[in-house]
Amino acid sequence: MSVGFLGIQFGFGLQNANVSRIFQTLGAHLAQIPLLWVAAPLTGLVVQPLVGHASDHTWGRLGRRRPYFLAGAVLTTLALLAMPESPVLWVAAVMLWVMDASLNISMEPFRAFVADQLPASQRPLGFALQSLFIGLGAVLASVLPWLLTRLGVANVAPAGEIPATVRIAFYIGGAALLGAVLWTVLTTREYPPEQLHAFSDSPPARDTDVSSAWRPGLVWVALGVAAAWAIWHFSLSRQLYLLAAGLALAGALFLWLSATGNRGMTRQVMADLYGMPAPMRRLAWVQFFSWFAMFAMWIYTTPAVTSLQFGSSNPLSAAYNAGANWVGVLFGAYNGFAVLAAAVIPLMVRLAGLRSSHVVNLTLAALGLISFLWVRDPDWLLLSMLGVGFGWASILSLPYTLLADSLPAEKMGVYMGIFNFFIVIPQILAASALGVLLRVFCGDKPVFGLVLGGASLLIAGLCMWRVAEPGAHSLATSARTCA
Numbered sequence: 001m002s003v004g005f006l007g008i009q010f011g012f013g014l015q016n017a018n019v020s021r022i023f024q025t026l027g028a029h030l031a032q033i034p035l036l037w038v039a040a041p042l043t044g045l046v047v048q049p050l051v052g053h054a055s056d057h058t059w060g061r062l063g064r065r066r067p068y069f070l071a072g073a074v075l076t077t078l079a080l081l082a083m084p085e086s087p088v089l090w091v092a093a094v095m096l097w098v099m100d101a102s103l104n105i106s107m108e109p110f111r112a113f114v115a116d117q118l119p120a121s122q123r124p125l126g127f128a129l130q131s132l133f134i135g136l137g138a139v140l141a142s143v144l145p146w147l148l149t150r151l152g153v154a155n156v157a158p159a160g161e162i163p164a165t166v167r168i169a170f171y172i173g174g175a176a177l178l179g180a181v182l183w184t185v186l187t188t189r190e191y192p193p194e195q196l197h198a199f200s201d202s203p204p205a206r207d208t209d210v211s212s213a214w215r216p217g218l219v220w221v222a223l224g225v226a227a228a229w230a231i232w233h234f235s236l237s238r239q240l241y242l243l244a245a246g247l248a249l250a251g252a253l254f255l256w257l258s259a260t261g262n263r264g265m266t267r268q269v270m271a272d273l274y275g276m277p278a279p280m281r282r283l284a285w286v287q288f289f290s291w292f293a294m295f296a297m298w299i300y301t302t303p304a305v306t307s308l309q310f311g312s313s314n315p316l317s318a319a320y321n322a323g324a325n326w327v328g329v330l331f332g333a334y335n336g337f338a339v340l341a342a343a344v345i346p347l348m349v350r351l352a353g354l355r356s357s358h359v360v361n362l363t364l365a366a367l368g369l370i371s372f373l374w375v376r377d378p379d380w381l382l383l384s385m386l387g388v389g390f391g392w393a394s395i396l397s398l399p400y401t402l403l404a405d406s407l408p409a410e411k412m413g414v415y416m417g418i419f420n421f422f423i424v425i426p427q428i429l430a431a432s433a434l435g436v437l438l439r440v441f442c443g444d445k446p447v448f449g450l451v452l453g454g455a456s457l458l459i460a461g462l463c464m465w466r467v468a469e470p471g472a473h474s475l476a477t478s479a480r481t482c483a
Contacts, residue, residue: 001117001188002129004069005110006137007180009335011076011103013141014173017331018166019096020302021324024315025162026089030435030444034299036093038242038431043101045424048108049269052417055109063190065109065116065413072106073181080174084167087160106181108420112413115404116191123404127397131342134396135389138335140176144169146325146332155321163321208275210257216274217254224248242432246425272411273418279406280415282467283399284422289460290362290395292426293453296434297369297388300449302327308447309378326378333382334368337389338396345393355469358398362461365391370454372447391457402467 023036055065062070079099086092114126145165149155157163224247231240257270276284302324307313310323341361348357368387375381400416407415434449442448 001114001126001184002133004073004106004181004184005130006133007073007177008076008103008106008110009134009137010141010173010176010180011080011099013138013331013335014080014144014170015096015099015103016138016298017142017302017328018145018169018324019092020299021315021327022084022086022092022162022166023089024303025157026086026092026160028089030303030313030446032435033303034431034435036089037096037295037299038428042424042428043097043104045421045428047101047104048420048424049273049414049417050265051105051108052112052413052415053265053269054413055112056411056413059193062185064193065113065190066185066188068109069106069113069181070185072102072104073178075102076106077174077178078102080170080177084162084170086162108417109413111400111416113190115400115407115412115416123401125346127400127404128342128346131345131393131396132339135335135337135339135342135393137176137180139332139339141169141173142328142330142332142335144172144328146329149325155325156316156318159316165325208271210271210274213254213258213270213274217251217256217258220247220251220254222251224251236436240432240436243429246428269414269418272414273421276415276418277406279468280403280419282463283403284419285463286358286460286467287395287399287419287422288426289456289463290391290399291423292430293365293369293456293460294392294395295427295430296449296453296456299430299434300446300453301330301372303446304372304450305330305378305381307445308372309376309381323378330381330385334385334389334392337386338393341390341393342397344390345397349398353469354398354402355464355467358394359461359464361390361394361398362457362464364388365394366454366457366461368454369450369457372450 019037020033023033024030028036051068055068058064058067060067076099079095079102083092083095083099086095110130114130115123118126145155145163148165148168153168154164224244227244227247228241230236231238231244253270254274257267257274260267303313305327306320306323310319310326312319312323314320345357345361348360352360364387366387368384368391371384371387372381375384400419403415403419404412434452437452438444438446438448
């Protein structure tokens, strides 16, 4: 089941380690990079819940979730082949949008796929194995440009051209992604809906009363209008209008939800968002601050390391490109450590419980990101990535383990998609506000983007204490199964 996730993460790994480099190579300024990245989370915000809802109601020759794995993989492969051939900056930004939309079509149903196929006692193992394959895929993808450089492939290109190491890495990534997803599609089977529901140990789905949805709707609309006025009145950065528009749009959708009699997909997704289970609401805050930190790391590690540890912000220089390659190694390292962590976390769960284990791992990741501020030898950054790796493996597994047991089987896909709202919303916030925060308070020094990410992970750990620990019997069963 999880081999396909290795391929999907191959795509994400290439994207996360190289897109900032591609943008800078094509002429983007540091302040533009977060806004150029915003297409990725915006795409996930729309695609994931809709794909989740659609896959909940799909059944055909390829099953329930597998048609979406395959369609997303084909589209992502095409985007990976096109991305490094981008002649100008706006084409690269569009290719990022296409790539992320395609990856999300495949990725979201994979979460529901594991929850569908496994009983509650085996889900911790299932999500831990997903983390392991995610780590393997990301390690291979992240270190590819560095490895190709060691093999003699040119790592520097003329102005406006992408280095050969990056181009070839994307070609290899496209083949790896398609092959891995095809393996899962062709070698797995799915339970038909009636059998899945008959053996489900999840709570039944209930209709949600949405007659009061207008109340949060009014609040969000008012906040959006107030934010837009403040941005205009105080002449703040225009990219903050994205946040104001998001607040107002969320409010408008809740107002529409309380008034409409429509029974279409959008209405059902919004009703499920409004009525999501209490454990999911508490976990949402943990996810929000965790993924704000990860997005900050993906945006700012390349400019931070190239300028601070390698001493160059010029994308045409050998020092910059050597630093950018080293970032690929660092990203490969934290994903490699995540593979190790995926084996250790079940033992942590058995000894300390799900909640405490996640808090410890988030704290380790926070210290790893903050340490970039004072580490000067790039080799020692590998130690920083050890902490990030444990946090990353935990983020990819323990919240989903806690979540899956509280969701109805017939809505597993849509709720997994809605849960990912709290992955993409903080990324939109980071893309809109991080550049402004660094420019106003941190002298435009990218390393402080990583420090802010570390602080966000500490907040996520505090939020985790509000999440209830599973009962002793359930915890013991999960730990035995993981072991």
